[in-house]
Every structure is written in structure tokens, then in C-alpha cells.
Amino acid sequence: MKGVHFLISTLAILASATFLVSASDPSSLQDFCVALNDTKSAAVNVDNLLGLNTLGLSLARIDFAPNGLNPPHTHPRATEILVVLEGTLCWFRHIQREWFVFPIGLIHFQLNVGKVNAVAFAGLSSQNPGVITIAKAVFGSQPPINPDVLAKAFQVDDNVVDYLQKQFGTTTISKIQQ
Incomplete structure (x- = not known):
């Protein structure tokens, strides 16, 4: 009889433990769905x-x-x-x-x-x-990245960096002190 009680007790503990540790992602089902009226947005x-x-x-x-x-x-x-x-x-x-x-x-x-x-x-x-657009992040960053750093990184002339920064509306900063 003790074996039956032990077995029942063990099964009850396992069943409740399984219930307590059961995990899953939350349901993605929602009660409503809001329609998009602006078809111009891609x-x-x-x-x-x-x-x-x-x-x-x-x-x-x-x-x-x-x-x-x-x-x-x-x-x-x-x-x-x-x-x-x-x-x-x-x-x-x-x-x-x-x-x-x-x-x-x-x-x-x-x-x-x-x-x-x-x-x-x-x-x-x-x-x-x-979304991070690379050219804008590099040449249009605020505060701007120092032109000397960009010229060395991209192995281009300072004038190219100056031109690209102006395309993105970046105000150039002073060059690195030698």
C-alpha cells in the first residue's frame, strides 16, 4: 500500500511540476486587426x-x-x-x-x-x-566624423570627403591637429 501511495504522490508531483515549468512563446493571436488605409505606404x-x-x-x-x-x-x-x-x-x-x-x-x-x-x-x-543607410551614417553623421579620419579610412583625397559630407548636409569640422 505504501508503494501505491508513493507512486500516486510521485505522479502528482511530476504532473504539477510539468504544469509549472511548461513554457512557450506568447500567442500571436489578437482580438482585432487594424486595417491600413494608406495604400501609398510601401x-x-x-x-x-x-x-x-x-x-x-x-x-x-x-x-x-x-x-x-x-x-x-x-x-x-x-x-x-x-x-x-x-x-x-x-x-x-x-x-x-x-x-x-x-x-x-x-x-x-x-x-x-x-x-x-x-x-x-x-x-x-x-x-x-x-535601417541604417551606410553612406548617410558615415558622411552625414551628427556630429560629423573628422574628415582626416574618413580620408584615411577610405583612402581618398580630403576634397572627396568634403564633397560627400556636403551632399549629406554635414558641416565639416576642423582637421585633426598634426
């Missing part, structure tokens, strides 16, 4: 589609003219998958007609290498993926 994230809140994703449609460029950039909080629906896009030296995956933090770009328009959809693994 990027869909939690800021303009509240129904994405807690789902951990964002979507974007990108239309490229021939030779159109989505400049080098990175997403600090998301991995991106880009599906090419029409046209031919290139990133780095790879030309692809179907899809790309850009891991979180990887600097990437897309260039339409075709003679016709290209259309792509991007899905990002965050409701707030962020």
Missing part, C-alpha cells in the same frame, strides 16, 4: 499597421526602375528575406531572380540590373527592424 510595420503588434515582423514592397538602387544599408534588429517578383536584382556580385536572405546586421543593397522595372517584397523578422 513599408508595413507596427507603426502603420497596429495588427502587427507582438507578431515580430514587418513587410515592405520595393519598386525599382531600371538601374534603380536600394543603397547599402543594414537592419540592426532583423533578418530580411527578399522575394523578387519581377525583374532581376543584384547584390554584391550575385545576380538573382528569385530571393535573397540577409542576416541581421549584414550590410546589403539591391540594384536592378535589368532593362525593365523590378518588384520585390521584403519580410523582416522584427516589428521594428530599423
Whole structure:
């Protein structure tokens, strides 16, 4: 009889312990979904589609003219998958007609290498993926990066750095004292 009580007690403890330690992601199901009325916006994230809140994703449609460029950039909080629906896009030296995956933090770009328009959809693994455009971050930073540092880093003349900083509206700062 003691063995039966021990077995029942053990099973009860295990059952309650399993219940207490059971864990999973919170449900992404919500009671409502807010529709997006502004069809002009190509990027869909939690800021303009509240129904994405807690789902951990964002979507974007990108239309490229021939030779159109989505400049080098990175997403600090998301991995991106880009599906090419029409046209031919290139990133780095790879030309692809179907899809790309850009891991979180990887600097990437897309260039339409075709003679016709290209259309792509991007899905990002965050409701707030962020975007850092590299040229703007480097040449348009506030406060500006010292021109001597940029000239040495990119191995270009000071005048090139000056020109690029002016393109981004950066006020140049004094050179490093020799």
C-alpha cells in the first residue's frame, strides 16, 4: 500500500511540476486587426499597421526602375528575406531572380540590373527592424566624423570627403591637429 501511495504522490508531483515549468512563446493571436488605409505606404510595420503588434515582423514592397538602387544599408534588429517578383536584382556580385536572405546586421543593397522595372517584397523578422543607410551614417553623421579620419579610412583625397559630407548636409569640422 505504501508503494501505491508513493507512486500516486510521485505522479502528482511530476504532473504539477510539468504544469509549472511548461513554457512557450506568447500567442500571436489578437482580438482585432487594424486595417491600413494608406495604400501609398510601401513599408508595413507596427507603426502603420497596429495588427502587427507582438507578431515580430514587418513587410515592405520595393519598386525599382531600371538601374534603380536600394543603397547599402543594414537592419540592426532583423533578418530580411527578399522575394523578387519581377525583374532581376543584384547584390554584391550575385545576380538573382528569385530571393535573397540577409542576416541581421549584414550590410546589403539591391540594384536592378535589368532593362525593365523590378518588384520585390521584403519580410523582416522584427516589428521594428530599423535601417541604417551606410553612406548617410558615415558622411552625414551628427556630429560629423573628422574628415582626416574618413580620408584615411577610405583612402581618398580630403576634397572627396568634403564633397560627400556636403551632399549629406554635414558641416565639416576642423582637421585633426598634426
